Amino acid sequence: MKRQNILITGASSGLGYTMAKLYAAQGRNLALCARRVDKLDALKAEIAESNPNVTVSVRQLDVNDHDQVFEVFNAFEQDLGHLDRVIVNAGMGKGASLGTGYFEANKQTAITNFVSAIAQCEAALAIFRKQNHGHLVTISSMSAVRGFRRALTVYAATKAAVTSLTEGIRIDLLDTPIKATTIHPGFIRSEINEKVKKVPFIVDTETGCKAILKAIEKEGANYYVPVWPWAIMCRLMRYAPLRMLAKMS
Template identity: 35%
Template sequence: MWALASTHKTRVAIFGGASSGEPALGVAGAPPSTVKLDGCNVLITGASAGIGREFARQLAGCARSLILVARREDRLAELRDELQEQHPNLAVEIRQVDLADPAQLQELMEWFDRENINVDLLINNAGLGDSGPFATSDPIRNEQMTLVNVVALASLTRHVLPQMIAKHRGGILNVSSSAGFLPVPGSTVYAATKAYVTSFSEALRAELHGTGISVCALCPGPVRTEFQQVARRPDGRPEIGPKFVLVPVEQVVRDAINGLEADKPIVIPGFAMKLAMLLARLTPMPLLRVLLRRYPSRDSTV
């Protein structure tokens, strides 16, 4: 069973459905797409470590409530206690969920409905990675990556979107990767799932134009987090990129929040990664294919 770490005060702060009678999707006169972070209810997946944990820390000072979802209940409990000690008026709900399990994902969404959860900002941060030749990859790991990086992200977005549309306000921040801009030999499945996230975010943003809802894809390069310890190279070394492109997790999250508030479609933290992605996207595909063939075993570093 999942951990339900809430007090009466917490539940009052978090729960409360979207108001009715609001304009429908695309109605003329809808407010511009801006996210009001002060007093918002935030749902963060993959919140027990890394980028997700940093989102919780940076948003704790302005949010009304946080719903933190991850697999590791002990880490979530530690983070909840830390945040509530620093911010006594903040309501924090933790949910132990493995998003690679469709049954647990479904139960989470049913909990939203049962408790009339109100989400103003959804941060789809949970993600899995792996590296190595696809021909020798673990099929189960590949399936888990797809379920977490693609299926869970799309399902949670679909589930909370109607209430945002009804309120004519809200934000969706999808954590993608710079690996999603280009094919990445050695991280074939991971890069493909992140290409989905970026494309999904751009298309959804276009669909929601004029609704008051912001959609942003965060596409970081290498970030020194626990993700790199889990997504290891075939030789067992953690996935850490070159130092000149490494960006501190605090800056990654700060840039993402600023980008969301500014209604930017894509956020790439760090000047070096911005430049690298610009050059990569300007490279003709025939030349890119030649370059990729020269490095058939290259690993993803993001």
């Protein structure tokens, strides 16, 4: 079935921003939220100019305000009449090697990427269960496959947790009309990694997001995107020695 009304968190920049533009070009209606509402308003205006028949609702949301997550998701449901798909995309990548004095940054990443993902999944699934249909999409990462060092240590752990969380949700939803998909992006250029100079196999944001949307539409369990080389790399990474992983991060 076509998922017409799509909610995207973290839509003011990066993957969320570009996914919104691509969905608008397909004629999908959008519920967009992020902390920077000025960016959302600018995106809404841009979409209105190029795709005037698309309905776009925007609301400010800090996903770490968990009560607000439920309020905003429910408000979006009222705005659009129902929600067909929710993409849990908001996240961050602050942090450093543990024991080096950056606990607060590591904690912030852990809360934003995992605890707040739980809040978003709870809010989305409450709506889906009530209407007895819907598609939950969580944006994980290739780093979920193995542990990583330095700034990626906690980040990778949170993404592994998101992958496991979504699998548990899938088990819980067996034999229901509600679907749950996990997307594991490889290296896609976005705001979260714009300062990183040398990254293997990196693609631009639009190319990466087109691969993400193609995978989402299949509504299966787990996807590693872009398919080349990450569908193969995910298998190699599971057995790679630690010294090889150290060279990747």
